[in-house]
Amino acid sequence: MSQPWEKIFNESSALLFKGLAGDETLNINFSAEETTFIRFNAGKVRQGTEIEQGEISLELIKGSKKAELNLPVSLDSKQNEESLTTALAHLQKEVATLADDPYIVHPENGGESRTALTGELPKASDFVSLIKESTQGIDLAGYLSMGSNMRGNANSLGQKHWFESQSFNFDYSLYTAKEKAVKGEYAGSNFTKDGLLASLDISKKALSVMDREQVELKPGKYRVFLAPAALNEIAGLLGWHAMSGGAYKRGDCPLADLYEGKASFHDSITMKENFNLGLSPRFNEWGEVAKETIPLVTKGKMDSLLVSKETEKEYGLKSNQASGFEGPRALEIETGDLKREDVFAKLGDGIYLSNLHYLNWSDKNKGRMTGMTRFGCLKVENGEVVGPIKDLRFDETLYQIFGAAVESVTDFSEVMMETGTYGSRSLGGAKLPGLLLKEFTFTL
Amino acid sequence: MYRSIKLEDFRASVTDSLKGSDWWGLREYREITQFRMARNGQISKNGTSVDHGLMVEVMIDGQIGYGATNNLSTEGVTKAAKWAMEMAKAAKIYPLATFDPSVRPKAVGNYQSPFAKPISELEASLVGERLIRTSKMLSDDEAVIEAGAYAMITETQINFLSSNGSEWSQNFQIVTKDMYATGKKGEVIQKRSLGMQGKQWGAESLDEETLKVDAQRILKELHELLNAPDCETGAMDLILSPDQLYLQVHESIGHPLELDRILGDERNYAGWSFVSPEDFGKLKYGPEILNVTFDPTLSGEMASYDFDDNGVKATKEYLIKEGTLVAGIGGIESQTRSGLNGVSCSRATSWNRAPIDRMGNINIEPGTSTLNEMIKSTEKGVLMQTNRSWSIDDYRNKFQFGCEYARVIEDGELKGVVRNPNYRSSTVPFWNSLSHVGNKDTFEVWGSPYCGKGEPNQVIRVGHAIPTCKFQNIEVFGGA
Numbered sequence: 004m005s006q007p008w009e010k011i012f013n014e015s016s017a018l019l020f021k022g023l024a025g026d027e028t029l030n031i032n033f034s035a036e037e038t039t040f041i042r043f044n045a046g047k048v049r050q051g052t053e054i055e056q057g058e059i060s061l062e063l064i065k066g067s068k069k070a071e072l073n074l075p076v077s078l079d080s081k082q083n084e085e086s087l088t089t090a091l092a093h094l095q096k097e098v099a100t101l102a103d104d105p106y107i108v109h110p111e112n113g114g115e116s117r118t119a120l121t122g123e124l125p126k127a128s129d130f131v132s133l134i135k136e137s138t139q140g141i142d143l144a145g146y147l148s149m150g151s152n153m154r155g156n157a158n159s160l161g162q163k164h165w166f167e168s169q170s171f172n173f174d175y176s177l178y179t180a181k182e183k184a185v186k187g188e189y190a191g192s193n194f195t196k197d198g199l200l201a202s203l204d205i206s207k208k209a210l211s212v213m214d215r216e217q218v219e220l221k222p223g224k225y226r227v228f229l230a231p232a233a234l235n236e237i238a239g240l241l242g243w244h245a246m247s248g249g250a251y252k253r254g255d256c257p258l259a260d261l262y263e264g265k266a267s268f269h270d271s272i273t274m275k276e277n278f279n280l281g282l283s284p285r286f287n288e289w290g291e292v293a294k295e296t297i298p299l300v301t302k303g304k305m306d307s308l309l310v311s312k313e314t315e316k317e318y319g320l321k322s323n324q325a326s327g328f329e330g331p332r333a334l335e336i337e338t339g340d341l342k343r344e345d346v347f348a349k350l351g352d353g354i355y356l357s358n359l360h361y362l363n364w365s366d367k368n369k370g371r372m373t374g375m376t377r378f379g380c381l382k383v384e385n386g387e388v389v390g391p392i393k394d395l396r397f398d399e400t401l402y403q404i405f406g407a408a409v410e411s412v413t414d415f416s417e418v419m420m421e422t423g424t425y426g427s428r429s430l431g432g433a434k435l436p437g438l439l440l441k442e443f444t445f446t447l
Numbered sequence: 448m449y450r451s452i453k454l455e456d457f458r459a460s461v462t463d464s465l466k467g468s469d470w471w472g473l474r475e476y477r478e479i480t481q482f483r484m485a486r487n488g489q490i491s492k493n494g495t496s497v498d499h500g501l502m503v504e505v506m507i508d509g510q511i512g513y514g515a516t517n518n519l520s521t522e523g524v525t526k527a528a529k530w531a532m533e534m535a536k537a538a539k540i541y542p543l544a545t546f547d548p549s550v551r552p553k554a555v556g557n558y559q560s561p562f563a564k565p566i567s568e569l570e571a572s573l574v575g576e577r578l579i580r581t582s583k584m585l586s587d588d589e590a591v592i593e594a595g596a597y598a599m600i601t602e603t604q605i606n607f608l609s610s611n612g613s614e615w616s617q618n619f620q621i622v623t624k625d626m627y628a629t630g631k632k633g634e635v636i637q638k639r640s641l642g643m644q645g646k647q648w649g650a651e652s653l654d655e656e657t658l659k660v661d662a663q664r665i666l667k668e669l670h671e672l673l674n675a676p677d678c679e680t681g682a683m684d685l686i687l688s689p690d691q692l693y694l695q696v697h698e699s700i701g702h703p704l705e706l707d708r709i710l711g712d713e714r715n716y717a718g719w720s721f722v723s724p725e726d727f728g729k730l731k732y733g734p735e736i737l738n739v740t741f742d743p744t745l746s747g748e749m750a751s752y753d754f755d756d757n758g759v760k761a762t763k764e765y766l767i768k769e770g771t772l773v774a775g776i777g778g779i780e781s782q783t784r785s786g787l788n789g790v791s792c793s794r795a796t797s798w799n800r801a802p803i804d805r806m807g808n809i810n811i812e813p814g815t816s817t818l819n820e821m822i823k824s825t826e827k828g829v830l831m832q833t834n835r836s837w838s839i840d841d842y843r844n845k846f847q848f849g850c851e852y853a854r855v856i857e858d859g860e861l862k863g864v865v866r867n868p869n870y871r872s873s874t875v876p877f878w879n880s881l882s883h884v885g886n887k888d889t890f891e892v893w894g895s896p897y898c899g900k901g902e903p904n905q906v907i908r909v910g911h912a913i914p915t916c917k918f919q920n921i922e923v924f925g926g927a
Contacts, residue, residue, distance in 0.1 A: 048537065052513040425899065
């Protein structure tokens, strides 16, 4: 599927390495995509866009100086040759004028790797026809993103890694006339009509519960069940400095107390990076290949923060091949023993939280966050659904959510792919269970 | 570092590829961004990012399709034109709305953002030296564990050509800067920053003396925070400085007034809105002293421009006039779909995304109160500055904000500093609790390059010019 882009990556790398002076090294990161986006509102097409784009990122090191440049590349080799030659000359001129950088990570030759994951994707027009047939009378909003996604890394010492995948992600929500909603997602590599219809069918059934009368709850503490999609929002915030070695050293790490052993999570909480999920490349922007699994928290105790080569160089923490951002790229939280069929009974009186929204730290250094309930969150009494709740704001610490408040962890988990498309389609995701919490604080 | 192209050179091949279409347009977007940063007196980042590509839009039987490429050869653009046609045909199978070419009016002209000194004066080494010195000033203090300063220097050009005679070009020079220091005293860790300052300006943005004065103030206020008690909890009056209030306006006025949200396009991602079409002309958003405008004409504000990406001429319009909601933030397509009043605000983040309704410059018009009058009229309250945390629900009702720095107000006098100040409320009651709008002396221009929404996702630059304002009886609280 992507031979043309792999060829562009290879010939661009060769051209650039050929232009280096003897005392220069170059690290290259490459990304490209061929993507179809179709956006829906009221089940109908709002906008459709077809995109082809490539980008190459250059990191030129000369002694103790470093300069970086990102620029577009396309499937036109002649255009690329002109722009890459100009770009390298610009970097070589600029790097000489810059101040010394004491924490430069010098490239190493970490070998070669190649991963290619193929898939079956529908034609855009066929997908629209399917949606038209299957959502008559249903209010659906969302979008399909699908196509090929490529990543590469190479350096002038001979290292080379290539990753490509074909995938689709139909991220959608269904609405009742009273503006209550359920969230759905059909994603993967091999699209089938039956798979799409099954996903829509599950969502339609869930939507029927949302027709019940809305329940307005007062702020306060409630028992809650965090479904995997809700936990995924919290996991997203873990990537915002909570597990970063550099952030810890800079006084900006919400889980500093956990790392220092001053606090712990519940002993049923075990977290790790698991690249076996196949959701993202194992290599980072320096081409370092991470171990297949990296333990982060085991039975409530932190094993390690995510530490990049840059942080190792600056602060002396040992690198575990994290990316420069030092957030989880393939987080997995291990399952427990709460069975799916027991979730509502064990929740008893409380709130079933299917999704959360717009999380942010409210006291970052204490691991405290705020956010909103969203989509089909339900009031449950005596293990039975009463109805959808009016949205509530919560304010709670990670130490409660993963610590003192944990009652049980589900024996099932769900893989959730990263759905971000800022600039280009993201890779990555997480595999997460549900959590039953004894109490959770709502404030507004 | 750009490949030089002329849109006119593609006219013949695109016309041929899109024969029979109602309308077509070509939008070239090229941008160079330099990101330079220093930490603790050392350089830490010298990065340049070049973005250059082209979007073909075509309308066929009232459906608009989009094809985008950064292959800027005739072959590449022709391929993008064919993709756009396929997308328009796919939309026709089950369309949400049907348009006619009036949603792409003919537009001709040029825009150049204002500057006092050319941005070309900001050479890499010069910027690096200034940032190193600033971060060193901030880090040369035994309480400071981390300090930094950065500048993001962006030059953007958008060129547009269409089948109905549009030919316009807009050039923007934008600098966004910030600096910060994190300090520790015992178990207390606090961070004080400039707040992200982004405007359309030139090399004057990184004036060395201004950087020095800002760094001195930040360091002084960091020490105040490290020695301050936690913010008190309770209902009290709240005075918000422009460096916090601009985000309050962004989240609780800007986003809920976006017509594409009200029409439901954003429900699956950014969210819906508590505002319904029936609210226009009726909803009392705030008291009569509240006047909110969409103003793309304010010189130097981050999202000032002459045309939106649909080619609609940009003009200043009231969104909230004397407290009443009068217009939405919706471009010509949303206006056509909803029948509501809107503004020229249909914009795309780059060449690879379709235009959607975006905020632009959303401003509060200055009032008549001085800051001193606001303080004097406060029996018990707090004055908060510089955003550090924000969260709001998908209907844009229930929000919570945290700030970096605050001063207590008691019996009409400004008292001591408090740390970890937060407040929460709901949108319409909050704006109706507005008691004072600051005069021109309190009016400041702020902006952010990071407003996100859309499927596929788009981040875009927005501006907010805001006076200091006072709100009564708001729920305020401190840290964990």
